[in-house]
Amino acid sequence: xxxxxxxxxxxxxxxxxxxxxxxxxxxxxxxxxxxxxxxxxxxxxxxxxxxxxxxxxxxxxxxxxxxxxxxxxxxxxxxxxxxxxxxxxxxxxxxxxxxxxxxxxxxxxxxxxxxxxxxxxxxxxxxxxxxxxxxxxxxxxxxxxxxxxxxxxxxxxxxxxxxxxxxxxxxxxxxxxxxxxxxxxxxxxxxxxxxxxxxxxxxxxxxxxxxxxxxxxxxxxxxxxxxxxxxxxxxxxxxxxxxxxxxxxxxxxxxxxxxxxxxxxxxxxxxxxxxxxxxxxx
Amino acid sequence: xxxxxxxxxxxxxxxxxxxxxxxxxxxxxxxxxxxxxxxxxxxxxxxxxxxxxxxxxxxxxxxxxxxxxxxxxxxxxxxxxxxxxxxxxxxxxxxxxxxxxxxxxxxxxxxxxxxxxxxxxxxxxxxxxxxxxxxxxxxxxxxxxxxxxxxxxxxxxxxxxxxxxxxxxxxxxxxxxxxxxxxxxxxxxxxxxxxxxxxxxxxxxxxxxxxxxxxxxxxxxxxxxxxxxxxxxxxxxxxxxxxxxxxxxxxxxxxxxxxxxxxxxxxxxxxxxxxxxxxxxxxxxxxxxxxxx
Numbered sequence: 001x002x003x004x005x006x007x008x009x010x011x012x013x014x015x016x017x018x019x020x021x022x023x024x025x026x027x028x029x030x031x032x033x034x035x036x037x038x039x040x041x042x043x044x045x046x047x048x049x050x051x052x053x054x055x056x057x058x059x060x061x062x063x064x065x066x067x068x069x070x071x072x073x074x075x076x077x078x079x080x081x082x083x084x085x086x087x088x089x090x091x092x093x094x095x096x097x098x099x100x101x102x103x104x105x106x107x108x109x110x111x112x113x114x115x116x117x118x119x120x121x122x123x124x125x126x127x128x129x130x131x132x133x134x135x136x137x138x139x140x141x142x143x144x145x146x147x148x149x150x151x152x153x154x155x156x157x158x159x160x161x162x163x164x165x166x167x168x169x170x171x172x173x174x175x176x177x178x179x180x181x182x183x184x185x186x187x188x189x190x191x192x193x194x195x196x197x198x199x200x201x202x203x204x205x206x207x208x209x210x211x212x213x214x215x216x217x218x219x220x221x222x223x224x225x226x227x228x229x230x231x232x233x234x235x236x237x238x239x240x241x242x243x244x245x246x247x248x249x250x251x252x253x254x255x256x257x258x259x260x261x262x263x264x265x266x267x268x269x270x271x272x273x274x275x276x277x278x279x280x281x282x
Numbered sequence: 283x284x285x286x287x288x289x290x291x292x293x294x295x296x297x298x299x300x301x302x303x304x305x306x307x308x309x310x311x312x313x314x315x316x317x318x319x320x321x322x323x324x325x326x327x328x329x330x331x332x333x334x335x336x337x338x339x340x341x342x343x344x345x346x347x348x349x350x351x352x353x354x355x356x357x358x359x360x361x362x363x364x365x366x367x368x369x370x371x372x373x374x375x376x377x378x379x380x381x382x383x384x385x386x387x388x389x390x391x392x393x394x395x396x397x398x399x400x401x402x403x404x405x406x407x408x409x410x411x412x413x414x415x416x417x418x419x420x421x422x423x424x425x426x427x428x429x430x431x432x433x434x435x436x437x438x439x440x441x442x443x444x445x446x447x448x449x450x451x452x453x454x455x456x457x458x459x460x461x462x463x464x465x466x467x468x469x470x471x472x473x474x475x476x477x478x479x480x481x482x483x484x485x486x487x488x489x490x491x492x493x494x495x496x497x498x499x500x501x502x503x504x505x506x507x508x509x510x511x512x513x514x515x516x517x518x519x520x521x522x523x524x525x526x527x528x529x530x531x532x533x534x535x536x537x538x539x540x541x542x543x544x545x546x547x548x549x550x551x552x553x554x555x556x557x558x559x560x561x562x563x564x565x566x567x568x569x570x571x572x573x574x575x
Contacts, residue, residue, distance in 0.1 A: 013467045014382050015476035021379040027372045031443055032397055035409040042412050081318045088315040092308055102559045106323050109551035111505025113525040114544040117532045118326040153322055175301040185303055214402025217507035234404040253405045264400040
């Protein structure tokens, strides 16, 4: 009893703990937790077989395949190019570098609907990109490829911004040591630099993937939204809502929420790993 | 500062040769990176302004001064003016509790604050429909009292608060944690009240981080599409924000008008990036000078 009072007394010289924590919890519950729980309560009205039937219907399964497949593809593209962009921004000096660096965050700042109509316009048959690609037999607009393009756009900053600080803090001595010991530049990258940035790279991949599976605004304009072909899961939720199928929409939403929360925990673990890796070096 | 300090004018020592790529490789990598960014970022951005202005400045000005567009601008500003201050107050309270005190469950709380970022915007809209919609928990009661939340402005504001919920808190928490509690404790011991300590010590220390969070929060609040789309009902002149207005015009094949509205949002994004760049630099400088002090 005494120990507890002492410990607390030592920690809590500052006022306002009860007020700030109380306000935080009330606001968090009202805005986030209670509304989110509504989705789970609504779905609990279904029996388990009903729930399974709704969330594994063929049209829903097709939407998962597209959403998760395109999200994975987009995150993979962003992992490769994000590492390259981060490397170029950290290691090289060229005219316009700070401008490019600042503009990498554009997909965070640009409203998704604006990105959506811009990409749809660019890739339509008479758009700047579409008029070049369609004669070659590559149709992007209104196909699953369009979904991939939109998700690549919105996921672009994640890998760059997670890898960049790790590359900046990378001790130059490590590479010098590798070079002195006879490693070629490529060997040095593969066996010294790459293992160090790997946790950050995976974190960036997971962040881009998690963002992509829930994305709506940038996708719907370019996707064509054909059931079974180019209909993403978030759009399917909206379609069901518009047909007043609240239970069906919510059941699919619960599946997405469970996947998102799992990803959030995985990302937290990856970030902890990144910090440990970095802490071990400095 | 003497101009002729020898260390400043001496050329930087050449890097050991083994840790640099050959110039051809270097320029090839730069070229690929810039090509990727140009195709995916710069061209789409330029395309918005090109399409908006393609039919001339007159058409552009007419499109953005259309009554529906002006209503959409007003609603967008109103939404941000409510959502941003609420999340700012929350962010400060949460950061104060988490950074200045120790209590069990702190990590769980921090994770829960980040939760809205991992929820699809569509689902963010859906959960408010489940509560406030006609068939929702509070639906019958709201109807009895003739209060409209879904397909009305309150729903739009609520959905916006949800999607912008973590922005200020997640900037402030690590910043205030890094600064510790010594300065506040000293002020309290010297007789300052809690509010005096907060306004004179804590707030000046985190001004730039706070501004940074507010800028990001505001950009998302004004640009949110998915969540707002679910709860808005798309009533022209009443529940259309700027992104929804751009969508409606685009779906009606009024491309010039759609891109004109979109260009306002693209301008907002550019202003956000500029502010973010300068505020971010100030925040970093501030932190460095604090560390060296």
